Amino acid sequence: MKNTQRMFGAAAAAAALVLVGGCGSGDDAAQGSGAADDTRLAVVATTPEVADFVRTIGGGDVTVTQIIKPNVDPHDYEPTPADIQAIGKAAVVVKNGVGLEEWLDRTIESAGFKGTVVDSSQGVTLREGGHEEGAGHEEGEEAHEGEEHDPHIWHNPLNAKTMVANIEKGLSAADPAHAAAFAGNVKTYTAELDRLDADNEAAFARIPADQRKLVTNHDAFGYYVDRYKLEFVGSVIPSLDTSAELSAKQLNDLVTKIKATGTKAIFAETSLPPKSAEAIANQAGVKVIGGEDALYGDSIGAEGTPEGTYLGAERHNTRVIVTALGG
Numbered sequence: 001m002k003n004t005q006r007m008f009g010a011a012a013a014a015a016a017l018v019l020v021g022g023c024g025s026g027d028d029a030a031q032g033s034g035a036a037d038d039t040r041l042a043v044v045a046t047t048p049e050v051a052d053f054v055r056t057i058g059g060g061d062v063t064v065t066q067i068i069k070p071n072v073d074p075h076d077y078e079p080t081p082a083d084i085q086a087i088g089k090a091a092v093v094v095k096n097g098v099g100l101e102e103w104l105d106r107t108i109e110s111a112g113f114k115g116t117v118v119d120s121s122q123g124v125t126l127r128e129g130g131h132e133e134g135a136g137h138e139e140g141e142e143a144h145e146g147e148e149h150d151p152h153i154w155h156n157p158l159n160a161k162t163m164v165a166n167i168e169k170g171l172s173a174a175d176p177a178h179a180a181a182f183a184g185n186v187k188t189y190t191a192e193l194d195r196l197d198a199d200n201e202a203a204f205a206r207i208p209a210d211q212r213k214l215v216t217n218h219d220a221f222g223y224y225v226d227r228y229k230l231e232f233v234g235s236v237i238p239s240l241d242t243s244a245e246l247s248a249k250q251l252n253d254l255v256t257k258i259k260a261t262g263t264k265a266i267f268a269e270t271s272l273p274p275k276s277a278e279a280i281a282n283q284a285g286v287k288v289i290g291g292e293d294a295l296y297g298d299s300i301g302a303e304g305t306p307e308g309t310y311l312g313a314e315r316h317n318t319r320v321i322v323t324a325l326g327g
């Protein structure tokens, strides 16, 4: 009797071990790309912002593989074999859109992906490339006019509301059984986006209008500038992507403009080297806001940090900008 019990106990312990091993050792489970026995909807999201939206709206009913890691420049991204594999296994791919993911179409093709692509930018009113009234773009800078739209749509929380609504629609179509949960999550999150927008407006209302001047590392904040009525003075990298280089003349023009407008600071970005920003700031006699205060222009923070969510990153940006402009 005693013997039988012990044997039974040993067998149960062995079975438990197998179960523990099965749960803990899945190397693809860590990436969230979906183990073979995982019945949850497998979603690939391109950028950190869009991935955060998908995690929020999908909750526990989806697995999310995020292609572009935090603080990586998305404008010249090259997909890896692991990215292609993840897309091949996914049921849904969610992208930012507006041409930000130039690599995606050919990657989807080589992955043999047959699922749904959700373009989160659908229905967002797009800004033209470059800024109105030629701000930051002096004569001879007409090359890109009308050719491209500004892809940094998420920096206006109202656009983020459209993006999460598109994501909810896409997830619900792919997994109707969980549509009610997705709808509940988007409702809660939309209220948070409204609160973010109201808090941003209140923060900038405390800065005199003639002090709301922004010089950034690259031209990522157009939607934010429009929404909160800031003045875009110029950017260190004079384009919507990060490939352009400032000519000597453009550099001098920007320095002159910073001085003439009484701009207080140049804001560095987490995904870009601050070197050029520092050189221009030195010449113009202003400070660079960087290091831990660098803005999340093309990214959000590392997972697990306060800035590792869209809401946290955007609140960081506004806090840094308002402090620098008001102080």
Ligand SMILES: [Zn+2]
Residues within 6 Å of the ligand: 075, 152, 218, 219, 220, 240, 241, 242, 297, 298
């Ligand atoms: Zn950008």
